[in-house]
Amino acid sequence: MQLPKPTLTDILKQQKVLILLFCVVIAMLMIGELLAPGFSSFQHIQTILRTASFVGLAAIGQTLVILTGGIDLTIASLITLGQIFGCLFVNTSDANLWWAILLILLIGGVFGLISGLGVSYLKISPLVMTLAVSSLVNGVTLISIEGAPRGRASPLLERMGAGSVAGMPSMVWIWLLLSAIVILFLRKTIVGRQIYHIGTNSTASRYSGIRTAQIRTMVYVLSAMCSVFTGILLAGNTARPFLGIGKEYTMWSITAVVIGGTSMAGGSGGYLGSALGAIIIIMLEGLLTVINIPEAGRKIANGLIILIMIMIYYRQNRKR
């Protein structure tokens, strides 16, 4: 019997997807430049990267969860929670920032723990479990601010979310750092490899001694923490709290992961693809805005992309 193990051909195939995605990014930049001169200017690319970094950060958690064969629908509600709580706790004071980040990460982690325990120990379908937890999160957000968002981000947080460091938006640096960590984590650590094994065959990995339940729970906790952290940084970007700011992020994160070539059944793919996926989504939004397509059209485009991408990837898998 052959064990599903990442071989050289698998790695090459992964690179093929990444090269393809990179070409798509270049092609979109060129089309954008044709439609609206200035689309590919250094300044606009910086803007694209900054916007994409928020989607990219949310997609870190989604990638981890989808690699284990699950899905996380709490992302939108947790980003909103992070953004609202970020403004509420920080409230214009840099001194509050660090404990606020810790506290919000903790709150997010608790919600992730609820989803994770439900999925891994009660064997509840991840889709329904995270849907129910997102209702909890929305409730908690609204209860704690009594329906009226207040507070404001601090100067340091605003520099993180909207400012620049060394010629690049600081968000891009944060994104690069976290991307490097998650890519190394998935490729080089034992737990990272075990995440792939769980996604490939959960039963087999349990029998081979992998602590599937614990790792699965951990993945949901990490995802929730990514989401609330994204929310906090979004607070720095907008400075003021907005209810429903995270609305589109569940869809965007899933689309980014699907574009990036991570299998929805789990077990194959990686974060680099999702990161490129995040950039592609934001560029597409920009392109559609440039040619005056309303929100409705952008929604349709997003849905079509998911469908087309799964068609492409599934066909490839079937041939294999």
Place this chain on the structure above:
Amino acid sequence: MLEKQRNAFMYLPVYVAAIAIYLLAGILQPRFLTWNNNVNLFTRIVPLLFAGIAQTFVLLTGGIDLSVGSIIGLTNVIAASLPFPDTGMNLLLWATVPLLVGAAIGLSNGVIISRWGFPPFIVTFATSTIWTGVALFIMDVPGGEISISIYRTITGKLFGVIPVPLLIIIGFVAFAHMILRHTVFGRSIYAIGGNKQVAKESGINVSRIEMFSYMSSGMFAALGGMYLSAIMISGDPLVGDPYVMNSIAIAVIGGVALIGGRGGVQGLIGAAYIFYLIDNLLNLLGVSTFYQYVAKGLVIILALTLTSREQGFSMKRGLLSVGRKAKANLQ
């Protein structure tokens, strides 16, 4: 016979809980028990019930339909944009268009899922985004109108006594129950949800049945969308949003197994009452409306926890049977 008795007991807790919540609400606010309020309740519960039936058809096959909400939203705005004057024939036309749209969307979901073998949740997630977009194209802000006579018919009383919403509730639940339990199509849905491989080997055209179950789901969702437009006398492209979670929730509370093959529409009325009455009860207790999100989330998680024990058993049974097969193959 035993199977039937067990089924009857299976739905008992749902109705006991529903009645308990109803009586509790009645104690807190005696007006709750009046006939007028009950008629109002019937009216409010119908769309939830349609969404629940739609979701049940798909859940029973072992799939999931995240596009229920967007079909409700789209058919809702279509129903509110159709310019048909008040004659019997036109009323029929008015009802046909959204229903066909719902059927077509459901069928397209079914084709993509069953013919090409893509995971249902990601396909319906993608199509739900697409159809919400289309609904927003038709109507970007709530508006449109519905002939007032439709509103009067739907919220009125038959022979001046029996409220029409009650007839709709009983009629459509009975109809869905009949399809599921007493037709070849319905029995095949259970067979597929129980064990797809066995169903295929026993000669059931699995992909066709799956296609039709998604189509039925689309049609019931369309009925929900039309009903909503009739009681709101207008259309709203995003009206369906909460129905994605709510439809799954009431199906789960109503005893439908998420892994497919078990449960039915019998528990849905009780589940819809529980889900709807929670809001009212919290209002009566003077709790802020924001707690309703938390309460609903907790109720769903509770229902999932209670039913997951059963799923755990069936999973164990499944593993055992796989083990036996492997052993037989080896020998």
